[in-house]
Amino acid sequence: MTTAQAARVVVDLDVPGPTISRHLYGHFAEHLGRCIYGGFYVGEDSPIPNEGGIRVDVVEALRALNIPNLRWPGGCFADEYHWKDGIGPKADRPTMVNTHWGNVEENNHFGTHEFMALCELLGADPYICGNVGSGTVQEMSDWVEYLTRDGDSPMVRQRKANGRDEPWRIPFWGIGNEAWGCGGNMRAEAYADLARRYATYCRDHGDNQLYRIAAGANKDDLTWTEALMKSISCLGCGRDPQNIFQAVSVHYYTVAGTWEEKGSATDFDLDDYHRTIAQARDVERIIRGHSAVMDAYDPERKVGLVLDEWGTWWDVEPGTNPGFLYQQNTMRDALVASLHFDVFHRHAERLVMANIAQTVNVLQAMLLTDGDGGLVRTPTYHVFEMNKGHQDATGVPVHVVEGQEVSASASVKDGRVLISLSNLDPVSARDVVLDLRGGELRQPTGRLLTAPKPQSCNTVSDPDVVAPAPLGLEPEPRGLRMTLPPHSFATVSSAW
Numbered sequence: 001m002t003t004a005q006a007a008r009v010v011v012d013l014d015v016p017g018p019t020i021s022r023h024l025y026g027h028f029a030e031h032l033g034r035c036i037y038g039g040f041y042v043g044e045d046s047p048i049p050n051e052g053g054i055r056v057d058v059v060e061a062l063r064a065l066n067i068p069n070l071r072w073p074g075g076c077f078a079d080e081y082h083w084k085d086g087i088g089p090k091a092d093r094p095t096m097v098n099t100h101w102g103n104v105e106e107n108n109h110f111g112t113h114e115f116m117a118l119c120e121l122l123g124a125d126p127y128i129c130g131n132v133g134s135g136t137v138q139e140m141s142d143w144v145e146y147l148t149r150d151g152d153s154p155m156v157r158q159r160k161a162n163g164r165d166e167p168w169r170i171p172f173w174g175i176g177n178e179a180w181g182c183g184g185n186m187r188a189e190a191y192a193d194l195a196r197r198y199a200t201y202c203r204d205h206g207d208n209q210l211y212r213i214a215a216g217a218n219k220d221d222l223t224w225t226e227a228l229m230k231s232i233s234c235l236g237c238g239r240d241p242q243n244i245f246q247a248v249s250v251h252y253y254t255v256a257g258t259w260e261e262k263g264s265a266t267d268f269d270l271d272d273y274h275r276t277i278a279q280a281r282d283v284e285r286i287i288r289g290h291s292a293v294m295d296a297y298d299p300e301r302k303v304g305l306v307l308d309e310w311g312t313w314w315d316v317e318p319g320t321n322p323g324f325l326y327q328q329n330t331m332r333d334a335l336v337a338s339l340h341f342d343v344f345h346r347h348a349e350r351l352v353m354a355n356i357a358q359t360v361n362v363l364q365a366m367l368l369t370d371g372d373g374g375l376v377r378t379p380t381y382h383v384f385e386m387n388k389g390h391q392d393a394t395g396v397p398v399h400v401v402e403g404q405e406v407s408a409s410a411s412v413k414d415g416r417v418l419i420s421l422s423n424l425d426p427v428s429a430r431d432v433v434l435d436l437r438g439g440e441l442r443q444p445t446g447r448l449l450t451a452p453k454p455q456s457c458n459t460v461s462d463p464d465v466v467a468p469a470p471l472g473l474e475p476e477p478r479g480l481r482m483t484l485p486p487h488s489f490a491t492v493s494s495a496w
């Protein structure tokens with residue numbers, strides 16, 4: 001291990017920036033592979049401890065992350081999901097074929113009530129994605145009524161008959177998913193009109209106010225965002241652009257190879273590592289691009305940008321169903337996550353929500369489970385846990401003056417500061433000097449996530465290869481000094 005010149009990270013503690021919404025730490029659970037069935041949900045008759053069929057160990061592990069919202073039921077699955085098939089007695093629920101993901105039969109045992117129970121157990125806000133691709137306006141409108149209306153109505157009577165008297169609170173509603181692709185192969189203008197129409201009939205019942213999110217662009221397709229923004233704006237006419245839908249989404253995956261050969265999650269060399277980090281860094285260009293287009297139509301930044309799918313996408317683990325998107329997760333994935341969070345924090349004024357794909361057993365997961373009740377916390381899990389103090393904190397500016405392999409961000413909340421630092425160099429350790437302006441740290445503590453190699457991962461038999469440990473901090477005249485090992489992520493937290 002060699003030590004390069006110290007990087008200087010300047011933090012302006014007394015220059016408050018935008019609030020970092022807790023919803024930037026959101027999650028995504030699709031009926032895909034073993035995310036729902038076998039991941040979150042094992043059924044009431046399973047020998048694996050469960051509450052109403054929901055795995056207790058999974059819930060306990062995720063509660064430590066303070067998950068703010070959970071997007072469901074897809075993804076591509078959302079546009080072939082018919083919610084009425086997933087309510088009522090389980091034995092009466094019709095089955096369907098999940099044509100997107102492995103052509104497996106879906107028994108609809110995990111439906112609306114089960115999802116809402118899961119959100120309650122997690123303490124997460126539900127973010128439901130409705131079906132535009134193969135559904136109807138009436139079907140989506142009925143779902144909103146079923147979930148959120150109080151009093152008496154056709155849908156409310158059905159909900160009550162299924163055991164739930166009180167309406168639920170649903171803050172976030174998606175108007176379809178990837179309408180340019182699996183959600184209907186639409187052109188931008190055609191979808192924009194449909195989104196306006198569907199959004200109109202997704203009513204606010206009683207006190208429930210929906211935040212409607214139009215299905216957005218694929219990575220840097222700015223023309224898609226422009227079509228959506230154009231469809232709701234009339235600059236100078238006095239109408240608020242966010243009246244019809246309140247946000248537009250975008251999806252961006254870190255794919256270091258090609259779609260056909262994405263590369264192995266665990267078997268990679270330094271070139272692959274650097275390509276991955278470069279791809280992950282690109283999320284900043286993408287967010288900046290969409291924000292600039294939105295600024296032109298919505299200079300007051302009333303419409304939110306939502307990155308509701310992000311993360312690494314590798315070849316599936318050898319021997320697993322190609323349609324199930326099951327992949328391992330290494331220290332490299334953890335750094336992709338920490339880099340994304342630094343970018344999210346910097347763009348928190350326009351970027352109001354983000355959802356990693358996906359929470360359990362699919363793509364860049366927090367948790368990997370096996371059929372016998374084994375549970376593994378991935379390196380990415382630990383980044384979410386170490387960074388959770390940024391949720392709803394006030395971002396403060398950070399300047400990395402020397403050290404282009406260092407990524408950093410910081411926030412303040414309730415008299416405490418949290419600073420996140422990544423050493424992206426896969427080979428060399430880096431001394432870092434934290435140069436703190438406008439405040440002093442009192443009793444700082446450091447935490448470090450690193451591993452023997454960037455390829456290191458956690459498994460059921462060896463679950464703590466990559467796990468947080470204390471980080472040594474030395475006082476400096478205006479701050480702190482520390483050594484970040486190669487390929488590592490660290491947090492410094494302190495009163496100030």
Ligand code: AHR
Pocket residue numbers: 030074075076077177178309357358363
């Ligand atoms: O997350 C997996 C899939 O990726 C989602 O279903 C889809 O929206 C995206 O293409």
